[in-house]
Amino acid sequence: MPLDNIKNIVLVLSGKGGVGKSSVTTQLALTLSLQGHSVGVLDIDLTGPSIPRFFAIEEEKVRQAPGGWIPVPVHDGQMLAPSRSPSTNGNANGDAAASGTQIGPLSCMSLGFILPNRNDAVIWRGPKKTAMVRQFLTDVLWPPLDYLLIDTPPGTSDEHISLLETLLKSTSTPGAPPNQLAGAVVVTTPQAVSISDVKKELNFCKKTGIRVLGVIENMAGFVCPNCSECTNVFSKGGGEVMAREFEVGFLGSVAVDPMFVRLVEEGERPLYPKGTVVEGKTMVERGDGAVEGSKEGFLVDKYRDCSLAPLFDGIVRRLVEDIRSRD
């Protein structure tokens, strides 16, 4: 089975669309890679694949090899030069950054790499989607991976049913690594409209027996880049309350960072107003010798300067610890 050399599979789910499943998947993948793990990302959103855009590899095409498809590489495992961000408070990231960071390889697979034209609609009914999801799970030749993240479309329908059917079958075969299907990270936004849909997704996990690794509350608050005042654009705290109600872990609240949007949209290295400190780490400031709108470097390198990176560093550390304790 092509999934045999994957140690852990993590699903990213949400009942609601546009809450940031792909954005969270991207950041989890980049952070895992920064922590030295080898990572693969599988995008099974067939009618609206966003992963190629997030990793800035929209122009790439999938290559075919005997026996299957070769995923599109984002970067190879390598030593990354020390980050320019002046790290303080001696947190784990700071020490590693001083001597450079060993990053793990990262590759992606998405229907976006197969479509001839990026604007074409994929108008498929259920059976066709089911077949495609199954093919993605069985015919992709992943390199040996520590983590495979699977980004899903919103809802609890065809893609999800076939994903779980196939995964539950393949991970229970004797050849599969133990506890291969680690569980699901559920993403929500704080407002009640989103929470009510995501509750359905948590019930879906319960019904199908998928362990919920935790809930991430995305788009909780927006920090004005001008005056640093935080506004709760989509209210706040709903994710944590929901996690408590369903007795699942709460991984953290993630604010909206326009610099992250800019990094994804235009590939610009994030820069912050003077004095921005996130999780005890001072962010790279404007006019601090840093070039405004620099697009140089790997995505993963630029991501280190994003204010969300320290946040995800903590989230991923907790996730990895949790997953390891079960192995």
Add this chain to the structure above:
Amino acid sequence: MAPSLEEPTQVDLDAPLKRAPKLVAPEPEHCPGPESQQAGTADSCAGCPNQKICAAAPKGPDPDIPLITARLSSIHHKILVLSGKGGVGKSTFSTMLSHAFAANPDLVVGLMDTDICGPSIPKMMGVEEETIHVSGEGWEPVWVQENLGVMSVQFMLPGRDDAVIWRGAKKNGLIKKFLMEVRWGDVDVLVVDTPPGTSDEHLSVNSFLKTSGVDGAVLVSTPQEVSLLDVRKEIDFCRKAKIPILGIVENMSGFVCPGCKHESQIFRASTGGARRLAEDEKIPFLGAVPLDPRIGMACDFGESFLDAYPDSPACKAITGVVRRVAEEMGMKGIVLGKE
């Protein structure tokens, strides 16, 4: 065997939708669809265990379509609210569109939620706890106010947090039931809210409504390219399915900090936003609605944002968009709210 890289085949948009024959095996990948004209006779049917069953199934148009058309004949205008992307504000816009039309006491407005796995409309309309009433003449929609009725799958679920884990075929069946059974009565405007994507629900709504006529689709997008990318796919879908596009609305465009009044582009329009997309695709641009935290709050509490904050910039933008939608539909001159 290496998987094929050939261009994925698209479904037959004109395929009649009727009850699929009972199959003995799962449908194969290149299945033309058990309800299609080629069922049992297409190239890919050779060797399929279902071949005989499909070949024997009755062909021709769906016998239920005339029933649906008859049921919907008392609805004068139908608008679809579409977006390839999730969470851009389709449901929010649908509710505001309905409220805005319903502000005119002479109009009767219906709102149908076809998002089966994640229905948001009941919550946004403040009728989450309601259930539908079944009478001899059909299902009664839930009336939010005298001239505004709502229908959603949420009203039929026993528990409001229950997951609806359904495959496409089952969802199609329910949408059809909605169209056949719901007793809308004399309705001036029916707003149909859809789930994200270009799949079963969209194909079904399109084929069921085709004969009774749809005024067109309003596309909703947020300004950033990640979202526009999916909306382009939806435009392609509308063109292929021959659904007229009334125009595109840009939601969540710009945010004014309540602290310092500095306007930020949270979701930056790096490629020119929906306005540019509309120009490129030659479809009308209906307007831009700024991000206002109070819209989300009004939705959470099931209130009408337009009634609660009539003087806010977002409200003015929305009424402007609704007026443009009405113009595009040829309803120019109708009174919308307090003008």
